[in-house]
Amino acid sequence: MFSTHYAKTGQLLRLNLRRDWLKIVFWLIGLVGLMAGAAAKFDGLYGTKKAMATIITTLKTPAMVSLMGPFTAKPPYTVAIVYAAEMMTFMGLFVAMMNIYFAVHTTRGDEDSGVLELIRAHSVGRSSALTAAILELVIINVIAGVLEALGLQASGMTGMNAGGNWLFGLGLAMFGLMFGAFSLLFAQIADSSRGATILSYSWLGILYVIRMGTDVKNPDYTWWTIYGWIEKLDIYGKNNWGPVGLMLLMTVIIGALTIMVGATRDVGAGLLPDRAGRKRASLFLAGPLSLIARLERTSTIIWLVGLFFLGATYGSIFGTAGDLLKSNPMMSKLIGTAATDAANRAIVLSFANKLTIIFAVLAIIPGLITMFRLNGDERKGYxxxxxxxxxxxxxxxxxxxxxxxxxxxxxxFLAVCGMYVAGAASMGDNMPSFAHFMRGFWGFAPALIVTFGFGALLSGLLPKLQTLAWILPAYGFFSLYLGALMNFPKWSTQLTPFGWVNTVPVKAVNWGTAGWMTALGLILVVVGYIAYQRRDLLEN
Amino acid sequence: MAQPVVQIQHLQKHFGKFQALKDITFDVYPGEVFGFIGPNGAGKSTTIRTLLGILKKSSGQATIFGQDVWSQAVAIHKRLAYVPGDVYLWPNLSGGEAIDLFLKLNGQKHSAKTDALIKDFDLDVSKKNRTYSKGNRQKVALIAAFSTDADLYIFDEPTSGLDPLMEEVFQKHVLALKAAGKSVLLSSHILSEVERMCDRIGIIRQGTIIETGTLDDMRQLSRTQVTVTTVKDLSTIQQLPAVHSFNQTGNKATFAVDSENLASVMTALAPLEIKQLQSTPPTLEDLFLRYYNQEA
Known part of the structure; x- marks a missing residue:
């Protein structure tokens, strides 16, 4: 029994680690560097009483709660408590992404490329490859968790304690492993690595959005969202290990289910049977454009609908966010109702600015994935x-x-629309006009075009390095999401095109900037084409 | 002779420092099946990909229909059909969709001929490409190619995944193309296939075309195996320059003769009073092994 199922697991694990070590090192440097680097900087940011009071007020606004989870800590506040509140949800997202990547890559990826078939033909157990993948995830997460804890320990942040540091590191490790387990399960259900990745990210996205809703409405419900467990650790406060136990339980259940499913299914197949296709191509499928549209059909629909709903989810809390001043009668009396309404609109618009950036960064993903087909499908011989x-x-x-x-x-565009529609429903008459929100679209669309142009340029000019194009949106997201909180210097936020745009929709669109950015983006695409048509195509 | 359909002169291709093609020169004429053979890694696929404008030549000349293969690729491809050795298809399209798409990309339609080909090759076109075996994916490309009305057909080891029955079907359709006056460039390792269908053959080795010509021409250039029994002692035959690998037992000898000098050896044998004589022309395998193993 043991040998038919698990023979040579150790050898496979070593093989996988040798293959993946460089990627693992990059992820670890990124995660640990981010955590320790931020921790070292926080004392400088929130060292004064005044800065501390300001940030705590900010963190309690519904807008920030929706992005980072509720701020539930009790006074006396310390820098470490603020750090935990700002970083936990965000780091959870990154750790989950790392686990999705490795989980899909080491299981379904090997299956798609046919490597698993070769391996299984040797005296290797039926579940060995899957078990090796699980062990690899455990090793990566444990190392990441320990290094994060040690990094926090070394940072010397005010208010931190060893218990909290270890809970932070190991809590993240457990959280990552749990999402790794979900991904491994999806890798058994889906019939390709692409399908497994789509399922995993959809699951992560859905849980994240649900926790956003419960956090704003009633944080107690967040216990049901799985994702929210990471917010319940109460790091540097009570240091609550309970949620880690919950995650462990969930991981074990999902892991066992995965091994069961994995042991019964055929290599190369998913759980869902293949449906028969068309005998003849439709009239629509007639050339490169319709071919790409056909190939990207499902994921395009998911992106369009998904971002509309993400926009709507954020928009639905505008009512609460805008009520901030009303709930303070003193303020209301002081500046008058009309002024309060105006102030509320200003708050909503500046919240919309942050959201618009997030939407723009997310919206670049389907575009770049499609662009990279140029070389990806080439290499696969399609x-x-x-x-x-x-x-x-x-x-x-x-x-x-x-x-x-x-x-x-x-x-x-649909994300902005979703934000407006739901926002209007929740704010009523006090809602700024659609034209106001469209300033955000017109302002950031050129940044999106430049980022896309950079991707097109790389795929034409340096096809082997095309994935480097992800740096622009990833860093853009990072610098604008966290940069404002951590007082990044201005030049560092202007390294990506998202930093070149003024604060639309608060301000009016700067059409001059929008114009030259659009032109730049399109020129990058054309230069990418010129490089592409002069070079050898990639051989498979 | 008519104007060649494919004309390649001193074609070279470098990948960085590696010189994949050193000197490729051959022509393919209208109505001819040209066999393109050589060991693995000799540069067959690189030559074909250069002809298709997928790779850019480093130097030399390559034209199809008198047009440059790189700059006029789109115009050339209107009159060309191609089947690679490894066919990869988008996993979530069906075979039928892929066939129709390939036809439409050349401005052609799914016709009665397409249906007949699907039947001949016995392919279930409603299945998704990801469920096909290598042979079935090759069938998709073969059906699309044979169904395309073109002037030049390029096949790069097209039958490597097919069963013998389907190989027969493939050969039948290639011979039909030949009968219709089309040109075919066929790269293959299956020597019986080459022997049966090809009018002329080009042998490539380490990026250089080392021989082109008809099979008969090549036989002339190689050695015939002779087994002979004579009344008189035949040890003197060993001294002749055209005789190789001489092996004598009593009055019986086995040896190889350079085919071009067969007549002079026979003249020398005649006075020895031949009792029995058997001469075997070189098989294609012998020919190829000799060429493949040759020192560069």
Missing amino acids: FEQLHARSVSRAHLFFAIAGFGLVVSLATF
């Missing part, structure tokens, strides 16, 4: 038949770039 037919490289390149860019812009 495009070889296309190139042997009378399809010019220009036709293929611009079909892919055009579709990707339009989907990105449409996704972004």
Whole structure:
């Protein structure tokens, strides 16, 4: 029994670790560096009483609660408590993403590429590959957790304690492992690594959005959202280990389920049976553009609908966010009702500014994924038949770039629409006009175009390094989401095009900036094309 | 002779420092099946990909229909059909969708001929590509190619995943193309296939075309195996320059003769009073093994 199921697990694990070590090191440096670096900086940021009072007021606003979870700590406040409140939800997102990546990559990825078939032909147990993947995730998370705890310990932040540091590190490790387990399960259910990744991110996204809703309405309900367990640790306060136990329990249950499913299914197949396809192509499927649209159909729909709902979820808390001043009768009396309404609108618009950036960064993802098909499908050999037919490289390149860019812009637009529709429903008459929100769209759309153009440029010029294009949106998200809280210097937020835009929709669109940014983005796409049509295509 | 359909002169291709193609020169004429053979890694697929404009040549000349393969690729591809050795198809499209798409990309339609081909190759076109085996994916590309009305057909080891029955079907359709006056460039390792269908053959080795010509021409250039029994002692035959690997037992000898000098060896044998003579022309396998193993 043991040998049929688990033989050679250790050897596979060593093989996987040797293959993945560089990626693991990069992730660990990123995670630990971010945690320890921020911790070292926080004393300088919130060392004064006044700064502390301001940040705590900010963290208690519904807008910040929706982004970072509720601020439930009791006084006396310390820098460490603020740090935990700002970092926990955010780090959870990163750790979950790391686990999704490795979980899918070491299981379904190997299956898609046929490596698993070769391995399974040797005297290797039926569950060995999956078990090796689980062990790899455990090792990565434990190392990450320990290093994070040690990093916090070394940072010397005011108000921290060893118990909290270890709870932070190991809590994140357990949280990551739990999402790794979910991903491993999805990798058994889906029939490709792409499908497994889509399922995993959808699950993460849904849980994140639900916790956002419960946090704003009633944080007690957050216990039911799974994602929210990470907010219940009460780090540097009571240091509550209970949620870690919950995560462990969930991980064990999901892990056992995964091994059960994995041991019974066929290699290369998912749980869901393959449906028969069309015998003939539809009239629609006739060229590169319609081919790309057909291939991206499902994920495009998910992105469009998903971001509309994400926008709507954020928009639905505008009513609460805008009531901030009303709930303070003293303030209301002082500045008058009309002025209160105006102030509320200003608060909503500045919240909308942050949200618009988040939407723009998210909306670039489907566009870049489509753009990278140019080389990805090339390398897999899918495009070889296309190139042997009378399809010019220009036709293929611009079909892919055009579709990707339009989907990105449409996704972004729908997110802004969702935010407006739900916002209007929750704020009523006091809601700023749609035109106001569209300033955000017109302001950040050019940043999205430049980022996309950078991706198109890399895929044409340096196809092997195209994934570097993710740095722009990732850093843009990071610098603008956290940069404001951590007092990043201005130049560091301007390293990405998202930092070149003024604070729309609070301010009016600067059409000059929008104009040259759009032109720059489109020029980057064209330069990418020129490089693409001069070079060898990638061989598989 | 008519204008060649494919014309390649001193084609070279470098990948960084590695020189994949050193000197490729051959032509393919209208109505001809040209066999392109050589060991693994010799540069067959690189040559074909350069012809398709997927790779950019480093130097030399390559034209199809008199047009440059790089700058005129789209115009050339209108009159060309291609089947690679490894066919990869988008996993979530069905085989039928892929066939129709490939036809449409060349401005052609799914026709009665397409249906006949699907039947001939016995392919279930409603299945998703991810469920197909290598052979079935090759069938998809073969059906799309044979169904395309083109002037030049390029096949790069197209039958490596097919069963013998389907190989027969493939050969039948290639011979039909030949009968219709189309040109075919066929790269293959299956020597019986080459022997049966190809008019001329080009042998490539380490990026260089080392021989082109008809099979008969090549046989001329190689050695015939002779087994002979004579009345008189035949040890003197060993001295002849055209005789190799001489092996004698009594009055019986086995040896190889350079095919071009067969007549002179026969003249030398005649006075020895031949009792029995058997001569075997070199098989294709012998030919290839000799060429493949040759020192560069």
